Amino acid sequence: MTKTISFILNGDEISCDIQDHWTLLHLLREELGLIGTKEGCGNGECGACTVIVDQLAVNSCLYLAADIQGKQVQTIEGLAVHTGSLHPIQQSFVDNGGIQCGFCTPGMIMSAKALLDKDPEADQEAVKHALAGNICRCTGYVQILDSVAAAGRQMAGKKTDKAAGYGDPGPVTRQPGDQTAGEVTP
Amino acid sequence: MKPFTYLTPTTVEEAVTLFGQHKETARYMAGGTDVIVKVKEGWMAPDYLINLKQIPGLDDLHKNGATGELTIGALVTHAMLEQSLLIRSEYPIIYDAVSNIGSLQVRNMGTIGGNLINAVPSADGAIPLIALDGAALLKGPEGERSVMVKDLFVQPYETVLTPGEILTKITIPAQAPRSGSAYIKFGRRAAMELPLIGIGVLLVVDEDLATCTRARICLGVAGPTPLRAQKAEQLLKGQPVTPDLLTEAGKLAADESQVRDSVRGQAWHRKEMIRVQVRRMGLRCLDIINQKARQV
Amino acid sequence: MKDYTVVGQRVPKLDAAQKAMGRAEYIQDVRLPGMLYGKILYSSHAHAKITAMDISRALALPGVHAVLTGKDIPSKMRMGFYKDNPPLKAAKVCCFRDEIAAVAAVSEEVAKKAVRLIEVEYEPLPAVFDPEAAMEKDAPLVHEAHKSNVLKLPWKLHYGDVDAAEKASAFVVEDRFTTTWVTHCCLSTSGAVALFDASDNLTVYSNTQIPSLAQKDFQETLGAMGLKGKRVRVIKPVIGGGFGSKLDTYAYEHIAILLAHKCRKPVKILFDRKEEFEATSTRQPTVIYIRQGCDEEGHLTFRDIRMVLDNGGRTSWGATTPSVMMMPITSLYRVPNVRYDAKCVYTNNTYAQAMRGYGNPQATFAIESCMDMLAQKAGIDPVTFRRINRNEPGDETPQGFKITSCGLGQCIDAVEKELTADSPLADGEGIGYASLIHVGGGARIYKSDGCGAILKMDDFGKVDIFTGGTDMGQGLDNMIAQIVAEELGLLAEDINVVHSDTDVCPWDVGAHASRSTFVAGNAALGAAKKARQTLLAFAATLFETAPEDLVMKNRMVWVKNDPEKSMPVDKLLRKAHFSPGGTMLMADYFYDPPNENMGKDFRCNLSVTYSFGVHGVRVHVDRETGKVQVKNYVAAHDVGRAINPMLLEGQVYGGVIMGLGYALSEEVMIKDGQIKNPNFRDYKLFTAKDAVPITAPVIETDDPDGPFGAKGIGEPGCVPTAPAVANAICNAVGVRIKDLPITPEKVLAAIQAQSKGS
Structure with missing residues (x-):
């Protein structure tokens, strides 16, 4: 059945026709052309399709489009728009190596945002708990957790401090005779 | 996904009436985390999905100060339970169980009622509610009735609900003083798991902080439905709870269970886990009881 | 010259911002006008004759444009190096994965519906699922014409005299190890879009790691279709994970081509x-x-290894992994006498491809588990045992590998230092070590191991470099940009790396063998050097000095002893362009490392350099549940030089977690040929909550042949993980698990058997 729904998408009021059986993911990607939200499994088991509905991270592949009537929806496309620059979480993922193939990234960032919006000082266990539904095959999560922690510090208004990362890069050892021996790569 | 018509009633009565109009071509839906997957996979092909999320009051979560009774509306999400300070402090077994269901995304959508009605042997949500002697309130074409959560399940994917009945809330009687409860989901990884085995234990002890006056040992994935290991419970009752006694109870519970081999785990190992985890959860219950006693 | 400005910097991945904004376009996002959607019908049996197929109901469904079956496949069309796999199977099926029909329709929904309307009748045949059983005389034949289930492949070598060496040995251990199916689980699923132009030239959008070899495969497909001489263009959208999965062409790509030709639509x-x-x-x-x-x-x-590999019902690159397994078998540690014999055996299971490490993780699991067993028997502690046998620069291994740079010893030191710095071992805790060798400078598995690069500079001091290499998330774009920027005195942001289209990018053998930084990097460096020479020659004329006296740095060129004489690079380029007889700066380079093809006896120097590493892990084993918890992980790698330490660490962290999945949790469960867990619910990838603390010491040995001294690091991170974990478990509770993955069930069963035995 077709019906018309109204909702707020990334800050803009939207009104559109939908079919009852459409998922929010389908509406976003196939009808509205917002390709930033990804489908990794279609069953709520990978988190690539994560968007924020009324402050809560949800799997848009399981969320019916009909259910967003009157609600606020945030997708990855909504993060950088208004300031023209990247959102601190996006910037932190860029700066800290939180992105490799990038397919999990939009969902991962949305999960992180839902968490940090509520609690920018979330500790590592809380971050892991909140991100557990977002599968990443490339990074081993280390730099993702670093990225979220750094973004949280920034969002909490604290100075970003690189030292307290989760992954420890370890010392760089150079061959004797190498002129830069003893230096640690910045 | 096969097309369907999405109906959104605003009262339970309206929902029941809609179901009456469409009968077996209709299905109720709460959070949708199970239903939508089933429709996508073609395991379920309703022409009508009746959305219960717009019915006010079904997501009520409160404790009655006078009676001590806890009410959990069927549409309360796992995340609401997980984030409730009341649940975390007074009903740790519920917290343990719901905080590791699926992902946060799923917990933000999925409801406790849906978890029960889905009736899979691995439903984390059922175990604590059984341990806490929870009762489910059902409303349907024939009126209202109450069923103990432990009696809700018939077999995998089947409950005692008759066509058109809706689970509206779960009530949990006042907690006895000196009670402790704990749940563990045993899986291969730390999150996103269906349990290989789920073990919930509730203990109430006498004023001596040792003699067991009530015991509940509830097992998930240990049979076609969530079950209570009643012989093991009997063993504990009236006895001072010691690690040795809990070990014995674990053995009995393992023997009582009807575990099977599956893709997710082997029966012998599941039995071992029941044996070990009944003891560990029992000890955790004692810790909780002792901690509370010190605070008083 | 070790005073680098861009090499060694943690430059964020060039496409990271685009990806962070959700703007990167993957195969999912490719949508062309008039595009149809294809769906494939797979076998319902592990082994059966197809006796009848009726496609009439599917064809009659409104919206269906074409239905193809095995009968529509040109007879010469066979996929894979063993040529035993037509894109659609006509007469019989050899595994559940066999594609038997395909539909193109106006939407995915209609295509799915049409596939379900295809009626197939089968006559089931006796099937075989165990490779050792499949070698028996009376086993059912998976391919009757092949006459045997054992593939005719030459995986057999013997260097020195193993039997004599065994007689002379003081200590000998032997055992049997098994590894099961695991899979890549790229977050982006696979896909392709094919379209023909009016002259039958073909364009394929595909998630491939081998654009040039895919182009060749698709050329062959066109040839079989009677379209010889037509052009093939391969376009790679952004790739959502590779790990070896995209190293061969798949049936779906060839089917998309056939459907596109039949329908005359994308x-x-x-x-x-x-x-x-x-x-x-x-x-x-x-x-x-x-x-x-x-x-x-x-x-x-000595080292003596015999292997049986389950080849499955068809043959892809998995059957060639013994060629890479030879590397650790002959060359991990100094081992003078080596024998190896591997048989690939057809069964009715699924079939294997390349996956990060290309056989190395399996072989290293057995070798390194066995190293600990041997150390124990000899009464030597495992670290000392490894130190005694470590490879050194200047070694030539029995297979003829010439070790140049080698930091294995330093890796051992680094890991031991990090791991033993922790608190003393608690009850149930243990530490395990394992090392690795891997090709570090490509590997000549094809006639050419080369890669091309074309570089041009514009009037604004910016560079476009067209590389044959492929970025699938691992960070090749940064490697190229940082190498080129270093050579041309520019910043990484000045370099635009184009790697997406065979119409504009030169040839490359593919993103495999951890070769991209080394080979594509050296190709880019070669082009940059040529450009630098040209530019400096021009500047030298301008400044009336010799090119050797010029410095090119920070987007400037100046005279070394007269810094007043300077000019920004962009101005210099404009001067060159707009002077009479002007010129634009362009350069190209094709780099093919001096790697050798394997000879008849497999002796060769497969790679001009080799990467080394040592992993160490501290685990806790719950004796009552069998559950293994990783407490601390250290992975030290000799990488030659870290072009970008941040991305390098990303490769190591990602590899380690993938390796831990291999060790502990991941398993494609196959029963009677059928996959029982085709989903993320039951295929247990590590989640963020399972992430473990990892330290990644980087050992820089400045490889003489690598670009700025760099060697490959793509695969090593997941190679020695499983044996390190197995060794740590054994150290913790005294049980040796020889079968992957190491599940709680296996650990607990072994602990219980041990306590019954004692």
Whole structure:
């Protein structure tokens, strides 16, 4: 059945026709052309399709489009728009190596945002708990957790401090005779 | 996904009436985390999905100060339970169980009622509610009735609900003083798991902080439905709870269970886990009881 | 010159911002006007004759444009190096994964519906699922015409005299190890879009790691279709994970081509997650029999390995993984006498492909587990035992590998230092070590191991570099940009790396063998050097000095002893362009490393350099549940030089977690040929909550042949993980698990058997 729904998408009021059986993911990607939200499994088991509905991270592949009537929806496309620059979480993922193939990234960032919006000082266990539904095959999560922690510090208004990362890069050892021996790569 | 018509009633009565109009071509839906997957996979092909999320009051979560009774509306999400300070402090077994269901995304959508009605042997949500002697309130074409959560399940994917009945809330009687409860989901990884085995234990002890006056040992994935290991419970009752006694109870519970081999785990190992985890959860219950006693 | 400005910097991945904004376009996002959607019908049996197929109901469904079956496949069209796999199977099926029909329709929904309307009748045949059983005389034949289930492949070598060495050994251990199916689980599922222009030239959008070899495969397909001489263009959208999965061409790509030609419209085939599990390839499962010995002092005397590999019903690159397994078998540690014999055996299971490490993780699991067993027997502690036998620069291994840079010893030191700095071991805790060798400078598995690069500079001091290499998330774009920027005195942001289109990018053998930084990097460096020379020659004329006296740095060129004489690079370029007889700066380079093809006896110097590493892990084993918890992980790698330490660490962290999944949790469960867990619910990838603390010491040995001294690091991170974990478990609770993954069930069963035994 077709019906018309109204909702707020990334800050803009939207009104559109939908079919009852459409998922929010389908509406976003196939009808509205917002390709930033990804489908990794279609069953709520990978988190690539994560968007924020009324402050809560949800799997848009399981969320019916009909259910967003009157609600606020945030997708990855909504993060950088208004300031023209990247959102601190996006910037932190860029700066800290939180992105490799990038397919999990939009969902991962949305999960992180839902968490940090509520609690920018979330500790590592809380971050892991909140991100557990977002599968990443490339990074081993280390730099993702670093990225979220750094973004949280920034969002909490604290100075970003690189030292307290989760992954420890370890010392760089150079061959004797190498002129830069003893230096640690910045 | 096969097309369907999405109906959104605003009262339970309206929902029941809609179901009456469409009968077996209709299905109720709460959070949708199970239903939508089933429709996508073609395991379920309703022409009508009746959305219960717009019915006010079904997501009520409160404790009655006078009676001590806890009410959990069927549409309360796992995340609401997980984030409730009341649940975390007074009903740790519920917290343990719901905080590791699926992902946060799923917990933000999925409801406790849906978890029960889905009736899979691995439903984390059922175990604590059984341990806490929870009762489910059902409303349907024939009126209202109450069923103990432990009696809700018939077999995998089947409950005692008759066509058109809706689970509206779960009530949990006042907690006895000196009670402790704990749940563990045993899986291969730390999150996103269906349990290989789920073990919930509730203990109430006498004023001596040792003699067991009530015991509940509830097992998930240990049979076609969530079950209570009643012989093991009997063993504990009236006895001072010691690690040795809990070990014995674990053995009995393992023997009582009807575990099977599956893709997710082997029966012998599941039995071992029941044996070990009944003891560990029992000890955790004692810790909780002792901690509370010190605070008083 | 070790005073680098861009090399060695943690420059964020060039496409990271685009990806962070959700603007990167993957195969899912490719949508062309008039595009149709293809769906594939797979076999319902592990082994059966197809006796009848009726496609009439599917064809009659409104919206269906074409239905293809095995009968529509040109007879010469066969996929894979063993040519035993037509894109659609006509007469019989050899595994559940066999594609038997395909549909193109106006939407995915209609295509799915049409596939369900195809009626197939089968006559089931006796099937075989165990490779060792499949070698028996009376086993059912998977391919009757092949006459045997054992593939005719030459995987057999013997260097020195193993039997004599064994007799002379003071200590010998032997055992059997097994590894099962695991799979890549790229977050983006597979897909392709094919379209023909009016002259029958073909364009394929595909998630491939081998654009040039895919182009060749598709050329062959066109040839079989009677379209010889037509052009093929391969366009790679942003790739959502590779790990070896995209190293061969798959049936879906060839089917998309056939459908597109039949319908005269673009056709897109996109896998869902279940299909991704069921119809793409796995890592090669193995049965490994190993014997290994040492003398009184702990020097390895011989290594003798026999393997049986489950080839599955068809053949892809998995059957060639023994060629890479030879590397650790002959060359990990100094071992003078080596024998190896591997048989790939057809069964009615799924079949394997390349997966990160290309056989190395399986072989290293057996070798390194066995190293600890041998050390124990010889009464030497595992770290000392490894130190005694470590490879050194200047070694030539029995297979003829010439070791140049080698930091294995330093890696051992670094890992031991990090791991033993922790608090003392608690009850149930243990530490385990394992090392690795891997090709570090490519590997000549094809006629050419080369890569081309074309570089041009514009009037604004910016560079476009067109590389044959492929970025699938691992960071090749940064490697190229940082190498080129370093050479041309520019910043990484000045370099635009184009790697997406065979119409504009030169040839490359593919993103495999951890070769991209080394080979594509050296190609880019070669082009940059040529450009630098040209530019400096021009500047030298301008400044009336010799090119050697010029410095090119920070987007400027100046005279070394007269810094007043300087000019920004962009101005210099404009001067060159707009002067009479002007010129634009362009350069190209093709780099093919001096790697050798394997000879008849497999002796060669496969790679101009080799990467080394040591992993160490501290685990806790719950004796009552069998659950293993990783407490601390240290992975030290000799990488030559870290072009970008941040991305390098990303490769190591990602590799380690993938390796831990291989060790502990991941398993494609196959029963009677059928996959039982084709989803992320039951295929247990580590989640963020399972992430473990990892330290990644980087050992820089400044490789003489690598670009700025760099060697490959793509695969090593997941190579020695499983044996390190197995060794740590054994150290913790005294049980040796020889079968992957190491599940709580296996650990607990072993602990219980041990306590019954004692």
